Amino acid sequence: MSVTVVGYDPSMGRWQPGARGRLLQAALELYGEHGYERTTVAEIAARAGLTERTFFRHFADKREVLFAGNDILNGVIVEAVAATPAETAPIDVAAAGMRAAAAMIQEGGDLPRRRAAIIAPSVELQERELIKLASMTALLAEQLRGRGIAEPAASLAAEAAVAAFKTGFARWLEDEPGRDLRQRIDESLDELRAVAAGS
Amino acid sequence: MSVTVVGYDPSMGRWQPGARGRLLQAALELYGEHGYERTTVAEIAARAGLTERTFFRHFADKREVLFAGNDILNGVIVEAVAATPAETAPIDVAAAGMRAAAAMIQEGGDLPRRRAAIIAPSVELQERELIKLASMTALLAEQLRGRGIAEPAASLAAEAAVAAFKTGFARWLEDEPGRDLRQRIDESLDELRAVAAGS
DNA sequence: GCCAGTGATGTCAGTTGCTGACATCAAGGT
DNA sequence: ACCTTGATGTCAGCAACTGACATCACTGGC
Numbered sequence: 448m449s450v451t452v453v454g455y456d457p458s459m460g461r462w463q464p465g466a467r468g469r470l471l472q473a474a475l476e477l478y479g480e481h482g483y484e485r486t487t488v489a490e491i492a493a494r495a496g497l498t499e500r501t502f503f504r505h506f507a508d509k510r511e512v513l514f515a516g517n518d519i520l521n522g523v524i525v526e527a528v529a530a531t532p533a534e535t536a537p538i539d540v541a542a543a544g545m546r547a548a549a550a551m552i553q554e555g556g557d558l559p560r561r562r563a564a565i566i567a568p569s570v571e572l573q574e575r576e577l578i579k580l581a582s583m584t585a586l587l588a589e590q591l592r593g594r595g596i597a598e599p600a601a602s603l604a605a606e607a608a609v610a611a612f613k614t615g616f617a618r619w620l621e622d623e624p625g626r627d628l629r630q631r632i633d634e635s636l637d638e639l640r641a642v643a644a645g646s
Numbered sequence: 647m648s649v650t651v652v653g654y655d656p657s658m659g660r661w662q663p664g665a666r667g668r669l670l671q672a673a674l675e676l677y678g679e680h681g682y683e684r685t686t687v688a689e690i691a692a693r694a695g696l697t698e699r700t701f702f703r704h705f706a707d708k709r710e711v712l713f714a715g716n717d718i719l720n721g722v723i724v725e726a727v728a729a730t731p732a733e734t735a736p737i738d739v740a741a742a743g744m745r746a747a748a749a750m751i752q753e754g755g756d757l758p759r760r761r762a763a764i765i766a767p768s769v770e771l772q773e774r775e776l777i778k779l780a781s782m783t784a785l786l787a788e789q790l791r792g793r794g795i796a797e798p799a800a801s802l803a804a805e806a807a808v809a810a811f812k813t814g815f816a817r818w819l820e821d822e823p824g825r826d827l828r829q830r831i832d833e834s835l836d837e838l839r840a841v842a843a844g845s
Numbered sequence: 846g847c848c849a850g851t852g853a854t855g856t857c858a859g860t861t862g863c864t865g866a867c868a869t870c871a872a873g874g875t
Numbered sequence: 876a877c878c879t880t881g882a883t884g885t886c887a888g889c890a891a892c893t894g895a896c897a898t899c900a901c902t903g904g905c
Contacts (some may be wrong), residue, residue: 466853486891501854503892508655536844574773577780581772600811606813610805614798640800643842645735665882686861700883702863 467505469495474512479561483510483569510575513562517579521586528590537596541587541608542636545580548583548612549628563620584609608644611636666704668694673711678760682709682768709774712761714777720785724745727789736795740786740807741835747811748827762819781806799843807840810835 473494477486488509492499506512527547531540552559566572587605592598615632622631672693678687687708691698705711726746730739751758753758765771786804791797814831 489890490893498855499892500856504853507694507890538841552814570777573780574777577776578769578773581776599817599834599837600841602813602816602839603708603809603834606809607838607842609805610802610809614801614805619803635798635802638798639806640844642737642799642803643806643839645737645839687863688861697884698863699885703882706863708862 459601462639466495466497466501470497470502470505471512471515475565475634476485476562478513478565483565483572510572513565513572514579515577517582517623520548520551521583524553524583524586525590528587533594537591537594537600538607538636540591541604542611542632544587544590545608545612545632546629549615549632553628556623560620580609580613611639614639626641665694665696665700669696669701669704669802670711670714674760677712677764682764687807694749703826709771712771713774713778715813718779719747719750720751723782723785732793736790736793736799736803737806737835739790740803741810741831743786743789744807744811744831745828748814748831750818751815752827756823759819759823767769779808779812806838807835810838813838 470491474486474491477491477494488502489499492502495502505593506515524544525548528540528544531543535543566576584602584605587608588598588602591601591604596604608617611632615628615635618635619626619628619631669690673685675691676690676693687701688698690711691701694701705714723743723746727739727743730742734742752800765775783801783804787797787801787808790800795803810831811834814827814834817834818825818827818830
């Protein structure tokens, strides 16, 4: 939550501070109340006390509001991957990145669930989610290549880890709150190993 | 690049057959010549001798022209999966679907490569491609569940197979023409098995 | 205390993707 | 000949974005 509001730098002089945060909150509320597609950017801007043009100065497009924290998440993943011993198997390196992402997501309180509820019914938003996951996969593969893992092993390890993340996350959403997301991801990864082995 | 501009011809009646095909060809040409984003629907319609409105009667949106054959591909996959013996391991069932898809793609001549060249530089088109692959994954998982495979194994087997498809296809694109796509997919699947095992 | 510069916002006009409503026109059957 | 049907044309309009320019508060230097 406080993580998603960064991008605004209070050390530099401002207008009425928090324009970006207000836009973000207004968008989340409206998407939740009336659905993504039935919400216009003009409505979001109005609720935030700003203009449509200003919305597009803070967010690349109408969808991006829901994916603002993605860069930070990617940074966390890179960090976790780098902290991994050099002898670690590629799939475990990638998995470490996913577990770090999971830890961060869990700190978001109810925001991940609200977000998921908004994205689920909208194909347009699912597309954006998928490309963010794809960029996460590409990032993992790149890190692995940097560690000397050749293609296509690097990409496949990354794909496998992200698949475990996706499946684990989907399960976690259906769990009662309080469950550990990392555990669900680990379970999925184990299941993936078994499935790949041909069980 | 034979640009067949056929418009209104009073001697041949109000409209000529093959409107959809003309739109498709015009779109492919223009996307290839100037890129997807720099092509307007009005331009496509003009080259096909039709109006913008007619374009949207044949294709849901500007991107969908490039993904028109997807339904047929999904049908081929379902068929191949159904033709698989009941004792086949989940990952191999899903892989059979991917091989059938590969066979069909290879019959497309140079179209798959042209398509890929158009999609690669456009994020918007990559998004659409990803959601088509996701729907393919969901379809595979559904077929597996229908065969008695429980979650999350069904989804994970589907994800693994599609990951092998993606990686194999990417490699195949870089190959000199004439290479067998199915072989590349099989190689990727083998590599995925090795990676998942923790090699 | 003043003034120029800077950065966030407002304003406005314009393009483009996309949709609904209605008109038109050829082809085929009765 | 008439009527129905289906593909297309025409037109108006909305909403997502973008570029250009104006504005206005705050900051730093004088």
